[in-house]
Amino acid sequence: MTVNDILKVNDFKSVVLSDGDREVSGVYIGDLLSWVMGKANSGDAWITIMSNVNILAVASLTDCACIILSEGVTLSDEIIATAKEKGINVLSFAKSSFDAAICLNAII
Amino acid sequence: MPEALSFKFDVDGEDFTCAGQASVIVKKNLRQLGLPPEIIRRVSIAMYEGEINMVIHAGGGKAEVNVYEDCIEIVLIDNGPGIKDIEQAMQEGFSTATDTIRSLGFGAGMGLPNMKRYTDYMDIKSQVGVGTTITMKVNLT
């Protein structure tokens, strides 16, 4: 499954699509950044409600395939620009992290 | 012995929004050296946690990464308040971070444990009122 495959599911929207062909090998859900850095695997789709700029560094350092912002959380224009610059994939999802995980489970 | 390749950074204690920049640069540099992705991941995450700690707990500091033949060494030096009880600080979940820091997703008390977990060697020297020096190593062999 790739990031583009996730976007084929209607509920996921693209916020920043830097590399749609990036392979997604798993999923991690978490909002505490040290937990994410301790537990997420490279290639994971990371589901979170956090929207401050530090999520970009965490996504880049953990080498996750994409950030999925659940609960319809949005990013500031400045953070969107930084995500583009860093080549990070960001998607959004209107419902909860749990609902996003269920959708991903159906297609992974 | 060939001279070690060395990267040095000043970690700004004022600007929380760009905290982690040094780690991201180190990641890029190590990638250019062609090191294994898993090693790069461990080094950069350990360094990021240390860098964030210097910003939120110590008002900034200095970071140095040395690439040796057999290991990568990360040295983080600050002149912050120091750590009174290192054993307690190393415990998962222990944190003195403020609510503001927590609302940004930090302050879970998992930083030092992550640094320990992702490295093969970690040493903390700290003196209250003087500062903290953390040395970490990730083996290449």
Ligand SMILES: Nc1ncnc2c1ncn2[C@@H]1O[C@H](COP(=O)(O)OP(=O)(O)O)[C@@H](O)[C@H]1O
């Ligand atoms: N460089 C430092 N200077 C002073 N205190 C520190 C430093 N690094 C860590 N600490 C102390 O150790 C505690 C635990 O650190 P850590 O495991 O990274 O958790 P967190 O940063 O989430 O609080 C911190 O809350 C702080 O009290």
Ligand SMILES: [Mg+2]
């Ligand atoms: Mg920390």
